[in-house]
Amino acid sequence: MKKRMNIPEEVDKTMRSLDSIESAKTDAFFYSRLTAKLEHRNENKYQLSAKSEFGFKIAVAAVLVMVSLNLLSLIQFQPASDTTTETVSSTETWAEDFTANYQVLELSYYENLEEE
Amino acid sequence: MQVSKLNKTQKAKERIEESALIEQINSGSQDAFRTLVNGHKDRVYNTCMGFLRNAHDAEDVTQEVFIEVFDSIGDFREDASLSTWIYRIAVTKSLELLRYRKRKKRSGFLQALNSMFSDPDDNIDDTASMHPGVDLENKERAKVLFGEIDKLTEKQKIAFTLQKVEGLSYQEVADVMEISLPAVESLIHRAKENLKKQLHSYYQQNEMD
Numbered sequence: 001m002k003k004r005m006n007i008p009e010e011v012d013k014t015m016r017s018l019d020s021i022e023s024a025k026t027d028a029f030f031y032s033r034l035t036a037k038l039e040h041r042n043e044n045k046y047q048l049s050a051k052s053e054f055g056f057k058i059a060v061a062a063v064l065v066m067v068s069l070n071l072l073s074l075i076q077f078q079p080a081s082d083t084t085t086e087t088v089s090s091t092e093t094w095a096e097d098f099t100a101n102y103q104v105l106e107l108s109y110y111e112n113l114e115e116e
Numbered sequence: 117m118q119v120s121k122l123n124k125t126q127k128a129k130e131r132i133e134e135s136a137l138i139e140q141i142n143s144g145s146q147d148a149f150r151t152l153v154n155g156h157k158d159r160v161y162n163t164c165m166g167f168l169r170n171a172h173d174a175e176d177v178t179q180e181v182f183i184e185v186f187d188s189i190g191d192f193r194e195d196a197s198l199s200t201w202i203y204r205i206a207v208t209k210s211l212e213l214l215r216y217r218k219r220k221k222r223s224g225f226l227q228a229l230n231s232m233f234s235d236p237d238d239n240i241d242d243t244a245s246m247h248p249g250v251d252l253e254n255k256e257r258a259k260v261l262f263g264e265i266d267k268l269t270e271k272q273k274i275a276f277t278l279q280k281v282e283g284l285s286y287q288e289v290a291d292v293m294e295i296s297l298p299a300v301e302s303l304i305h306r307a308k309e310n311l312k313k314q315l316h317s318y319y320q321q322n323e324m325d
Contacts (some may be wrong), residue, residue, distance in 0.1 A: 005323045011315040015308070017257035018280050022249035024159045024165040026178065031150055034179050038186065 134198045141189050153182050156199060157306050159282070160206045162249070166281030167210035167273075169262060177213055181206045196291060203284075203292045207274055247281065264314040265307075272307035275300055 140148035160181050164174040184205050191199060252256040265273055271293070278289045279300075290300045 005319055007316060007323070008317045010319045011312055014257040014261050014315050015311065017254040017261055018250070020251055020254070021247065021258075022251075023158060023161045024171075024174070024248050026161045026175065030157050030161075030175075030178070031153050033175075034153060034182055037179055038183060041183070049156075070265060 119318070121211065131197070136195065138189060138192060138198065145153065149186065152185070156202050160202060161276070163203060163206045163282050164210050165247050166277045167214060171248070174211060177206070177209045180209050200291045211270065213300060260315070264311050264318065268307055268310055272303050272310065275303040276307040278303055
């Protein structure tokens with residue numbers, strides 16, 4: 001049979017369980033580990049700053065290259081002012097050629113067929 | 117009367133020594149930093165242990181505390197004692213880690229994924245962790261009590277842990293928490309009352325099981 005618990009007594013005992021707690025201590029090599037961590041952190045910091053400096057240089061160079069390419073294209077390839085007229089005229093020529101080749105708009109075509 | 121005068125003189129002497137130590141650390145003296153670390157490491161470790169109850173975590177956080185001290189000792193205003201300031205950092209860092217662990221536990225799916233890829237240190241069994249200062253016969257009871265302390269509000273938990281585990285006086289707890297002495301008394305009183313209630317229902321439930 002299960003023994004019944006005296007709850008208030010259990011609570012009281014548990015509340016007092018930390019009364020005799022002793023202080024936890026680090027070992028003798030704590031300072032060495034701490035300085036090692038500090039040094040490691042400093043090394044990483046320098047590496048990171050060197051990396052970000054290099055990245056910044058690359059970004060600046062990339063922007064400069066893009067700007068100079070844009071300028072070059074602006075200077076070298078001036079936009080033609082009569083592009084629209086040219087396009088319209090080329091479309092017209094193409095339509096004329098097409099109708100000429102396939103005789104699409106020749107009205108006498110069907111008449112000729114009937115006569116035959 | 118004479119005792120309090122002696123205490124005041126001793127405190128003033130300690131303050132002067134602390135100021136000199138801080139000045140030396142600021143000027144880059146490694147010996148001064150070593151003196152500071154060796155003078156406070158056990159108390160910081162014990163405080164971290166009180167909150168984290170895991171030797172590995174406590175060691176890590178203790179190191180983080182001294183790194184923070186090393187980085188920001190130049191900003192230290194001497195309106196509080198050096199040890200109070202260090203205690204404050206230790207409490208903040210320990211609670212930060214606990215909050216981080218809680219967040220991690222909440223995201224169950226991510227945790228499952230994380231356990232596949234993370235370091236084995238991240239998956240330390242909680243049941244294995246215990247403050248090493250607890251004597252063997254009280255281990256089980258202390259485990260139950262620590263479990264219930266974790267359910268207290270943050271302020272009650274800090275006040276109770278600093279007073280009970282670290283053995284700080286109410287005034288020292290008030291200094292670390294930057295609150296008044298009556299506020300600390302009230303916090304610890306409420307913490308004890310809540311713990312009693314929680315333990316009562318814990319044992320009631322255990323009796324039924």
